[in-house]
Amino acid sequence: MLALRKTRPEAGTELVEVPVPQTLEEGEVLVRVAAAGICGSDLHVDDWTASYAFIAPYLPVTLGHEFVGTIASGPRAGQRVVVRPSVTCGRCAHCQAQNFDACEQRRGIGMTRDGAFATWVRAPLRNCIPVPAGVSDTLASLVEPFSIAMQAVRQAGDLSGRTVLVMGPGTIGQAIAVLARRLGAARIVVTGFQDAVRLDTLRAMGFDDLVDVSQTPLTQWLTTRADLPPFDLVFEATGVPATITEALGLLRRDGVVVVTGIHDRPLSLDLTPFVRRQLQLRGSFRPPESDWPRVLDLMGELGEAIRPMVSHVLPLARAHEGFALAHGKQANKVLLVPEEHDGR
Numbered sequence: 001m002l003a004l005r006k007t008r009p010e011a012g013t014e015l016v017e018v019p020v021p022q023t024l025e026e027g028e029v030l031v032r033v034a035a036a037g038i039c040g041s042d043l044h045v046d047d048w049t050a051s052y053a054f055i056a057p058y059l060p061v062t063l064g065h066e067f068v069g070t071i072a073s074g075p076r077a078g079q080r081v082v083v084r085p086s087v088t089c090g091r092c093a094h095c096q097a098q099n100f101d102a103c104e105q106r107r108g109i110g111m112t113r114d115g116a117f118a119t120w121v122r123a124p125l126r127n128c129i130p131v132p133a134g135v136s137d138t139l140a141s142l143v144e145p146f147s148i149a150m151q152a153v154r155q156a157g158d159l160s161g162r163t164v165l166v167m168g169p170g171t172i173g174q175a176i177a178v179l180a181r182r183l184g185a186a187r188i189v190v191t192g193f194q195d196a197v198r199l200d201t202l203r204a205m206g207f208d209d210l211v212d213v214s215q216t217p218l219t220q221w222l223t224t225r226a227d228l229p230p231f232d233l234v235f236e237a238t239g240v241p242a243t244i245t246e247a248l249g250l251l252r253r254d255g256v257v258v259v260t261g262i263h264d265r266p267l268s269l270d271l272t273p274f275v276r277r278q279l280q281l282r283g284s285f286r287p288p289e290s291d292w293p294r295v296l297d298l299m300g301e302l303g304e305a306i307r308p309m310v311s312h313v314l315p316l317a318r319a320h321e322g323f324a325l326a327h328g329k330q331a332n333k334v335l336l337v338p339e340e341h342d343g344r
């Protein structure tokens, strides 16, 4: 079968023929992939940025961790599922105590074990979450970024009536904006940098306060919005450390910045205003496992309202074109669909 793999610890990915997985470990099933999304982290792996060097010992590895497919083996064969990419070890004290959310010995499907830019992928059955009938494959493929966004809004606390800034209009930032609106935020501003396509996606989903800071610096834009109170909350979804400094300067006293980006450089921060204005910086990473079925139900409710987020559906053979579109910010979410013949 065709697979998009990271083969060497340097920039680039390769489309190669690999065997269909033959042996399954205990508790695993084979999943036939219907569609898999290209994520910002896949672009980092492609670029080989420092924050993803941790996958070097696991190469070669098939990428792809945001996916939907059908179970092809075991007691739940035939079931349409999304797969949580974070695979717990099953052996540590936390796993033994069934506290899987606390496992520290994880492997990531599509990062440190083979992923879904291929026709077949093996996955632990307990990672497979049934997709409700009303949720299309296209929408279901967005569940992972929405689960990350769900965790970010949870870390933020109460959003109702809040004035919110989302920095970074990628899929995570878009999902945060959608959830913040649903949770009653009063105003939501989203910023991007040379991000016409992704800001247009937000416009198509009914957001108006959109700023491309490559054209209008945010501080300048804010002077044209005198009615806008200082931000209660800022969500950082850029991965650019300097945006944190900027975000802190835009908060009201006691305001909160929730950081979701993976940063490949440290942040230098002047702590005195941070202390005097009692600001808070909160990290947000992985949602609890129990969120996944809830997020899928939510996606069923959001339905066509979030359909603009998927801009391209390409065959896996055109993966490099998909990566180039995503890299060049010429696409919103790009889905790759594996080849039809199943390779088995």
Ligand SMILES: [Zn+2]
Binding pocket: 039, 040, 041, 065, 066, 144, 145
């Ligand atoms: Zn992802």
Ligand SMILES: [Zn+2]
Binding pocket: 088, 089, 090, 091, 092, 093, 094, 095, 103, 104, 105
């Ligand atoms: Zn464990």
